[in-house]
Amino acid sequence: MAKKKTTQSKTETLDYSKYVRWFWILFLSGIAAIVLLFLLASLGGLGEMPDYTRLENPETNLATEIISSDDKTLGKFYFDDNRTPVGYDDLPKNLVDALVATEDVRFYEHSGIDARGTLRAISSLGSSGGASTISQQVSRQLFVGVASPNTLSRLTQKIKEWVIAIRLERQYTKEEIIAMYFNIYDFGNNGDGIRSAARIYFGKEPKDLDLKESAMLVGMFKNSSLYNPIPSRNPVGVKNRRNVVLAQMAKYDYITQEVKDSLQKTELDLNFTPETHSQGIATYFREYLRGFMKEWAKDKKNRKPDGSKYDLYSDGLKIFTTIDSRMQKYAEDAVAQHMPRLQAEFDNQNTPERNKTAPFLELSTSEINKLLNDGMKRGERWRILKEQGKSEKEIRASFQKPTEMRVFKWIDGKASEVDTVMKPIDSMRYYKSFLRPGMMSMDPLTGHVKAWVGGMNYKHFQYDMVKQGARQVGSTFKPFVYATAIDQLQFSPCDSFPRTQITIEANKYGNPEPWTTKNSDGKYSGKQTLKDALASSTNTVTARLMNEIGPQPVVEMAKKLGITSDILPVPAIALGTADISVYEMVAAYSTFANKGVYNKPVMVTRIEDKNGTVLYQFAPESKDVLSEEVAYVTVNLMEGVTQAGSSGGRLRSKGVDKYNVMYREVMTGYPYELDNPIAGKTGTTQNQSDGWFMGIVPNLVTGVWVGAEDRAAHFKSITYGQGATMALPIWGLYMKACYADKTLNVSKAKFEKPANLKINVDCKVKGEGDLGSNEDPEDTIDFDF
Known part of the structure; x- marks a missing residue:
């Protein structure tokens, strides 16, 4: 019996060992399987695995960043990844x-x-x-x-x-x-x-x-x-x-x-x-920059090492610009402060009770229909439906169908969106009732553009009124005439000319008919110095200068100053009949401030790739246009504009004055309290369709335009339809904010006088005439030639 027990015990022991052995086999096999599985995965057996190159450079889409001159992000370009x-x-x-x-x-x-x-x-x-x-x-x-x-x-x-x-x-x-x-x-x-x-x-x-x-x-x-x-x-x-x-x-x-x-x-x-393409700061400038970068990327000199083009939306480029984020904000704030007040007055004067064809003046129903029809064909809605294969009849019918939409509206002085139901054709007319701004500010010494406001709301008004839009410039063109006369004939601001009417006969300077100018105040007696004539924007004196020098030299001067828009060489250009952009006007006026040297506007200083490698570095483009003496004398003439008349009164007022009372709500919140040397010029075109103000201090030139999309939409009277009311307040608000920011160092100094100045500039402006008159404070253009 003892032997049997011993044998049974050995058998049980052997059986236990077998289990232990299998346990370790299975355990080690499991470990081996896991190791092999991980090894298989690392070798790509379970699907593609990143190699060390991809680990070092993970493939992620990077947004292109737009950086201001004061090192702030203005915005980004991206499709899906704003990274x-x-x-x-x-x-x-x-x-x-x-x-x-x-x-x-x-x-x-x-x-x-x-x-x-x-x-x-x-x-x-x-x-x-x-x-x-x-x-x-x-x-x-x-x-x-x-x-x-x-x-x-x-x-x-x-x-x-x-x-x-x-x-x-x-x-x-x-x-x-x-x-x-x-x-x-x-x-x-x-x-x-x-x-x-x-x-x-x-x-x-x-x-x-x-x-x-x-x-x-x-x-x-x-x-x-x-x-x-x-x-x-x-x-x-x-x-x-x-x-x-x-x-x-x-x-x-x-x-x-x-x-x-x-x-x-x-x-x-x-x-x-x-952070979207239609929101944030400098939206119009960013859209200009998009076009600039597309052209830059097309150039074969600007390719990647492998020869492919840079992708603006995913390659993580850095675009360093001249825009100053502080000045850009002040510019946008000035527009946002003035435009709703001006619009409120415009709407008040264009109610259906007062004007059945509002917002258009002097247009018949058929003319309005033609204007809307032309706009319809140029619109995005027409293009999209055309691409979808819709017939012209179907497209036109869609413009008459009430549609849910969100439209722009000033509410309590702020840009807002409201939900409404409106026919697309009615929405076109609705948007044509809005006055729009364009504004650019530039350092004349470097050509660096500091602020760019192409409109008041990019989402709803995408047409850029800085560079895309060109409008009649009115009297802001007159300094080009004066500068040409001073350059060619060495006139002094103190030289006097008759205010009497002058007629330039037919066929002279290519004029098809006799051209006689009119002063907006209807006064033609006495004489004025050139300084006083420019301050009061006297048309007849400007016409006399044009008669002395002829239109062709003036056109050539404008071209040297950087104006690329077409200018017909006829005498009427003296009063600003040419269509010119804010961009061109600011660059041209900057030449006067920069002692006669033209600097092509600069917006981009350099471009870097995502690793910081410099891909583009700007090269300045400048040229001598005027002598330092002529440039200074022209600036001195424009100082007279801001020393007298309504422009000077508004800019230098320190409290509630006659201009605030005269223009009621439009002028509320101003004075600007600017007591430093300022050169400038207002401009108003025929029927008050366009209001301009060009303002200069030694290291900053700024141009402002205000008007509606169509010239047929405008103020009925010149009281509100002049540049001094439409555009100047934006400049004043902007400059007041810039001066309040001591980090900007915007100059309050006098314009530097040339050491060898021979032309006499020591004459005071009286401020009589158009700008000094409460009833009729600006000039208009007479096209009867």
């Missing part, structure tokens, strides 16, 4: 702490995979949370993509994610991985990456984010769609998620319980600043 990467040093500590505390508390301890977290997730079947590390999430975002609903595919993706995470840890520092994660995440509302998100949700750079702002953004990593504060479909959820992040930070001692409790009671305090 501008930042380095780890640009991330505040509280933002990094919030991420680590919430997403991967052992981030600095593991090498890509958190073993403890993985085991916890497996044992709880995911009920206690996932185990994805920050490195794994980066690998998923950059290389793996969204997890498949299929279990096997999901497992395959997870293995690839682990392999790539380990590679990332070998390739990059922990700090670089954190920066990469912040840069690739989509925070919604075009907030691609932390820099865009910080600017869009809080109007800040990432380095300026405070603790609760950082917590909200980190909270969005869980689900940027669900926890997105704009639109606020889930305000409670967004706030609760932010508070979870704060709780995590307190749990792991990044902040105290007191700080957590205090911040959890606060609101989100958003400063939503959307």
Whole structure:
């Protein structure tokens, strides 16, 4: 019996050993299988894997950034990804702490995979949370993509994610991985990456984010769609998620319980600043820049090393511009302050009761229909429907069908949008009733353009009135006539000329008929100095100068000053019949301020690729046009404009004056209190269709135009339809703001007098005539020739 027991015991022992052996075989086989699986994944057996080149240069679309001269981002060009990467040093500590505390508390301890977290997730079947590390999430975002609903595919993706995470840890520092994660995440509302998100949700750079702002953004990593504060479909959820992040930070001692409790009671305090192509600062300039960059990219000299063209929307270029973000803001603010007041007066004068053809004056019904018909064919709606194969009859019918739309409207002095139902043909007429501005400001010494306002709202008025639009310039052309006369005949501002009418006979200077000028005040007696005549914008004196020198030399002078628009060499150009852009006028006037040297306007100083390599550096283009003496004398003449008459009164007023009372609500909020030397010229065209003001100080020249899209829409009387009322207030508000900002150093100095000045300029302006008259304060153009 004892032997049997011994044999049985040995058998049981042998059987136990077999199980142990199989256990180790299976265990080691499993380990080997896992190792082989990971090896297979790393070799691409489970799908394409990034090589080291791609790991070093992940393929992400980067927006092109537009940078101002004072190092601020004006806007970006992008299609899908509004992404501008930042380095780890640009991330505040509280933002990094919030991420680590919430997403991967052992981030600095593991090498890509958190073993403890993985085991916890497996044992709880995911009920206690996932185990994805920050490195794994980066690998998923950059290389793996969204997890498949299929279990096997999901497992395959997870293995690839682990392999790539380990590679990332070998390739990059922990700090670089954190920066990469912040840069690739989509925070919604075009907030691609932390820099865009910080600017869009809080109007800040990432380095300026405070603790609760950082917590909200980190909270969005869980689900940027669900926890997105704009639109606020889930305000409670967004706030609760932010508070979870704060709780995590307190749990792991990044902040105290007191700080957590205090911040959890606060609101989100958003400063939503959307970054779209039609919103933000300098929208019209950015659209001009888009065209500039397209032309630049077409040039074969500006290609990538591989010969391909740069992509404006995804290659992460940096465009350094001359625009000053502060001056741009002051310019836009000036437009936004003046235009609704001017528009209110215009609407008041163009009610259906007062004008049945509003906003058009002097047009018949058939003429209005033709104007709208021409606009219809040029419009975007016509083009789109034509491309869709619609017949002309169908397209015209669509313009008569009431349609839901959002239209622009000034509400309480602010640019707004309102929902309405309107026929497209009626919306065309509605938009033609708006007065529009164009404004450009330039440093005459360098040619650098500092501010560019092509309109009042790019979304609804996309035609740029700085460079695209060319309008009659009225009396702002007169300084070109005066400068030519001074240059050729050495006239002095103190020389006197009769105010009497003058007729330039037919066929002289190519004139088909006799041309006789009129003064808007109807007065023709006495004499005026040139300085007084320009200040009062006396037409007959300007016509006498034109008769002395002829139109061709004036045209040639304008061309030398940078005017590229067509100018017909006839005597009437003396009064500003030519259509010229704000861009050209500012550049031309800058020549006077720059001692006779023309500088071609500069908007872009350099272009860099995403690595900081300079691809383009601007080369200045300048030429001598006038002697320093002639340029100074012309400026001295224009100083007379701002020393007398309504222009001088408005610019230098320190309180409520007759001009504020005279123009009621349009002038409310001004005086400008400018007591420094200023040269300038107003301009008003026939029927008050265009109002201009050109203003000069030694280191800044600014031009402003205001008018409607069609010349048939205008003020009935010159009281409001003159440049001194339509355009000058924008210049005054802008300059007042620029002078208040001491960081800008806009000059208040006198214009520098040439050492060898021989022409006498020591005469005072009386300010009599058009500009000095309350009843009829500006000149108009007489086309009877």
